[in-house]
Amino acid sequence: MKKLITILGLISVATAMGSSSVLSAPITNVKDSNVKNASNNKGLIKQTYSSEDVSRQDITDWIYSPKDVYVDSIDLDDLSNKLKKTDVNLYQVDLEDEKAVVEFVIKKIIFNNKSVAKELTQVMKNYMSNEDDWVVLIPQIPGENSTSEGTLDMLYLGESEQFTGTLSADVKLLNENEVIKPNISTVLENTDLGVVVNLDSVALKDQIIELNPKLTHDDFEIIRHYDYLVVNANEEGKYEGTIKVSIVFNALKDGAFETLVVRADAYNSTQDDDDSASMIIPATLGKDEFLKKYSTLEFFYAGKSWNNGNNPPNDMNKKHTISILENSSKNLYKHNYDGAVNWMHSQGNMKVEWSKDEENNDILVISMTVKVEVYASAWNAMWARAEASGRMEKMNII
Numbered sequence: 001m002k003k004l005i006t007i008l009g010l011i012s013v014a015t016a017m018g019s020s021s022v023l024s025a026p027i028t029n030v031k032d033s034n035v036k037n038a039s040n041n042k043g044l045i046k047q048t049y050s051s052e053d054v055s056r057q058d059i060t061d062w063i064y065s066p067k068d069v070y071v072d073s074i075d076l077d078d079l080s081n082k083l084k085k086t087d088v089n090l091y092q093v094d095l096e097d098e099k100a101v102v103e104f105v106i107k108k109i110i111f112n113n114k115s116v117a118k119e120l121t122q123v124m125k126n127y128m129s130n131e132d133d134w135v136v137l138i139p140q141i142p143g144e145n146s147t148s149e150g151t152l153d154m155l156y157l158g159e160s161e162q163f164t165g166t167l168s169a170d171v172k173l174l175n176e177n178e179v180i181k182p183n184i185s186t187v188l189e190n191t192d193l194g195v196v197v198n199l200d201s202v203a204l205k206d207q208i209i210e211l212n213p214k215l216t217h218d219d220f221e222i223i224r225h226y227d228y229l230v231v232n233a234n235e236e237g238k239y240e241g242t243i244k245v246s247i248v249f250n251a252l253k254d255g256a257f258e259t260l261v262v263r264a265d266a267y268n269s270t271q272d273d274d275d276s277a278s279m280i281i282p283a284t285l286g287k288d289e290f291l292k293k294y295s296t297l298e299f300f301y302a303g304k305s306w307n308n309g310n311n312p313p314n315d316m317n318k319k320h321t322i323s324i325l326e327n328s329s330k331n332l333y334k335h336n337y338d339g340a341v342n343w344m345h346s347q348g349n350m351k352v353e354w355s356k357d358e359e360n361n362d363i364l365v366i367s368m369t370v371k372v373e374v375y376a377s378a379w380n381a382m383w384a385r386a387e388a389s390g391r392m393e394k395m396n397i398i
Contacts, residue, residue: 054114057232061223062121063107064230064244070122076154077165079119085170086112091177095141102136103128105152109169123154123167133158142175149173183241184233187214192246199224199249199284208245224285226251226293251294252281255395259370263387266342268378274371277390280363281397287354287362297322297352299395301332303370307344307386309337320350324364324397327353332368332390341377342384346370350392368392 062069088108094100103124110120127134135157139150149172156163190211196204204222208231209215219237223230226249233239262273283290298321305312316333329351337344350368357363368390376384 054117056111057221057223059111059114059117059121060230060232060242062118063110063124064223064228064242065225066227068122068125070118073162073164074119074122075165076123076156076163076167079116079123080166080168082116083109083113083169085172087172087174089174089176089178089180090141091144091175092180092183099128099131101141102138102152105138105171105173109152109171123163126156126158126160126163127154130158139171139173142173144175145177147172147174147176181233181238181240184215184220184231184239185241185243187239188212188220188231188243188245191243193229193248195248195250197249199226204229204247226285226289250396251290252297252395252397254393255279256391256393257368258391259368259389261387261389262370262372264372264374264385266374266376266384267380268376270373270375271384272371272373274369275390276367276369278365278367279395280357280365282357283362283364290362290364291325294397295323295325296398297324297366297395298398299392301348301391302393303333303348303388303390305333305335305346305348305372305386305388307335307337307346307372307374308382308384309339309342309344319394322350322352324352327351335388341380342375342382344372344374344384344386346372346386346388348388348390366392366395 086105086109088105090101090104093104106120106124106127110117110124113120127136133156135155137151137153139148139152142148149170152167152169152171154167188208193204193207193211196207198204201222201224202217204224205217205220208220208222208229209217218234219239220234221232222245223232228247229245231243231245233241257277257279259275259277262275264271264273298319300317300319302317305316312335313333316335320330320332322328322330329349332348332350333346335346348368348370350366353365353367355363355365370388370390372386372388374384374386376382
């Protein structure tokens, strides 16, 4: 404790020590941070926003997203100057759980300061993942039906260069038994839906209610992602709070489709035949969200090709991959025989294309075409014949 007081005195927060509680592991146990320099982070959510555009749902989504939400470095001193005072009622919080208390207080500060919600969310996420990298002081926890006032102070001691200075937020802590709705977590106890095949909002709410029958459709709304859902209690409903629900969604798993058999027979002529088949994958949450999770289609080509001149190549049937980040195409096989007076050609091709359905929703179209073309001269006593069919199987989007 003496070390904490000494260090915090150097950053001018010692004035709060007389009425504060220290919620931190001893600094001698600070572990090496797994957080790297923010400029090297990948997959972060970064966009320009204004407080007028930010909704409570947006902030909730940032909090529960597994990704970081702010890329640039954060000057905690400057951030402190932008914060409004926040009232926090701790009555329903487990006051013995220090980390839960800090998380609850920070969340209240975030929702009360929309203009810097992303910066505050990044601070909270780092603290929740790397608790030992922070020294935290809060005002004295009030007894039941009483209050205390002061500042929440947070000093970062980790290795990341993302945070400088000290965060100080004015708070009023209450511990009052007011009329409070029960938290939605008290009735939404089964928070793992397992494998889901439909990301339609109504279908997902039906599954949640099936596992948690005390809920109704009017009690909550959901924010959908491909790995999880964020469930928000409706403000006008009988519950409050937010909870994360796990899902396992496979946009395509072990899929398969095939063409018809095509055949061409020629004598003293050129003949051909072809067929195409396709599969549509709906990007229910939009193309951009889809490509945040998925980037590649992998599949096994299991087509057949025959002609009366030679055998198909040994590598015709094999595993393929193709990027779905943009429209792409590739050849699957070529099986050709070229004689002096006749020839037989067969090939298969596939492509992936982004398009829109009739309701203007994003869809990924996977298509495949097989074609045979043959020729035989009138001077040749033999017909030229070729036959083929295409099949894509063991299809997965990863």
